[in-house]
Amino acid sequence: MTTLHKGVLSYFVLCMGGYIYCVFNQGWGLDEMSALFLVIAIGTSLIAKINPNQFVKLFIEGAQKVLHAALIVGLARAIIVILESGMIIDTLVYSMATVLETLPNFVATMGMYIFNLLFNLIVSSASGQAAIVMPVMAPLADVIGVTRQVAVLAYNFGDGFTNTITPTSGILMASIALGGVSWTKWLRFMLPLLGLWCLVGAIALTIALNINLGPF
Template sequence: MTKAEEAKVKKKWGIPDAYVILFGILVLISILTYVIPSGEFERKEVDGITTVVPNSYAKIDAEPAGIMDVFLAIQQGMIDSAPLIFLVLIIGGSFAVIESTGAIDALIMKTIQKSKNREVFLITAVCILFSIFGTLGIIVNAVIAFIPIGIILARSMKLDAIVGVSIIYLGAYAGFNTAFLDPLTTGTAQRIAQLPLFSGIGFRVIIYIAVLLSTIIYIVWYAKKIKKNPAKSVLGNNPFPKVDEKNDLNKEVALTSLHKLVLGWLVLGIGLYVFGVFKYGWALNEMAAIFLIIAVGTAFIGKITPNKLVQEFFNGARGLVYGALIIGMARSVVVILENGKILDSIVQAMAIAMEPFSSVSGAIAMFIANEIFNIFVSSGSGQAVIVMPIMTPLADIMEIPRQVAVQAYKMGDGFTNVITPTSGILMANLAIAGVPWPKWIKFVMPLLLIWTIIGIIFLAIGVMINWGPM
């Protein structure tokens, strides 16, 4: 084969698209339904939470996935993920309406002017802001809507799309890794473990600071490296694979009274949602409704006609269709695991593998097992109701404080979310930014290793201090 032919083949295949990667995983999991024995736990409902009954695992007749099941799982994944898919589209449309007023560009330009030649300050400020949202669990699903802003900021600093994704996505997950005030993940896990809601918050805040600090240092290190030598970017000579006209900032934009009103309305809407989460238990549907209200209110403030509102909204939603639907594609993998009756078998195998451990080694094994399991089930609350009923009695047997078991689950869930292709949120973020998943893995793996080491250290400390409810 000549060099020209080799180049042609390389160009033809290239790095596989995110959908191709997920479909390959879907097919692989389908094959595993013929290999892994089928089994399931008994379930019970306590206080509105359906959990598994420990020591109730039993083998059942196999239900392997056929060819039709593979493609049906894609449709079912879209249906199961509908609230999140439509939330992403609605947020995308709402931000397009806000952007049409020039408020976003004006705010970013003002921020850039205030932090000119202070990339470290800007990266740190954005990471801290989104990490705070992450600790509340209010933005981890909707973080995709802010990725375009991250890309704009990264371009203004003459960096790359990796940095643009990182300051938003990794910033949010640095908070979500502990999520000490998230009622859906930490709250659910603590309820299952029969611990007071949000107890142990002091130690979790310390873990949060350590994880956030390591994240900021890592992103700043990478940013400085490519600032000094752009050729060292993970993305090579194409630092921003997906750039269109709206990514170009108007240098003349000033922050006007109109812009301040629009941004104030946005902050008020998000603040109302945060209040609703804690006061009324609001979730994805309420967030979608709030962003629709934000879009309509923005149109009123900005004197945008109804027809123009619809046009801007659907232009914004259209740009996120690729990223939104990939959430359903990722969910299809879990559909096959559940329908093939092998998900509980995987949990049971993990539980058996951890039984010989005790104390510190047991806590670490529990953490690593959750990191691995999260690759299959990337839903935080979904993972909690599956693994916590198993981990809680195991923790008691191994003399591990239940707070440590909850933290092992939470960090295991949060850490590997940044690499697993079955996470619709991750794949959607990368799709919006045009960052290939293999390139992202090359960048983020060292940080994941750092996070894991931090997690091991704090879990060991938690066992040694007999971390109680507090």
């Protein structure tokens, strides 16, 4: 750890600390983070006394390493755009509600859980999935005779567990691409653990349904 290394590392920590502060106090997001990484790169080159030509060369080499992941992220997002533009997502949610409202409350609760597990493979965004399914699931819970808290729990489990395998998640696909791991290989690795999580979630939902989980 040379003096140069310490200087570069201190500069990086200072920039990221400033970003974290601004996230909570100035409302910074991904756009500002992208700009900050460019500032970090330029600042690092100045501290390390890297000439402009060498800086550009190193920048291109770094970009080449993440280009594969960037293309996968774009493809994953394109799938969501097609499903939203074609109103396919709305059709799926409506069909789910039509089927579940005629079933007994336990079966319907498990149905909501399974639907959210599968739906999360299409819409991996938690806020996006909530905006789509919760306006339907909340009144559906009233119709089938379960508390809305149980419906929210079914959504939470469904949204969370399959995030680890969904091919439309830009973060997941970029991460395994950078690691040189194919999605099919990752899927085989994750399925046993995912199955265990899903089982625990089903047990927790059953308990919540039997104790009539709701506001005190």
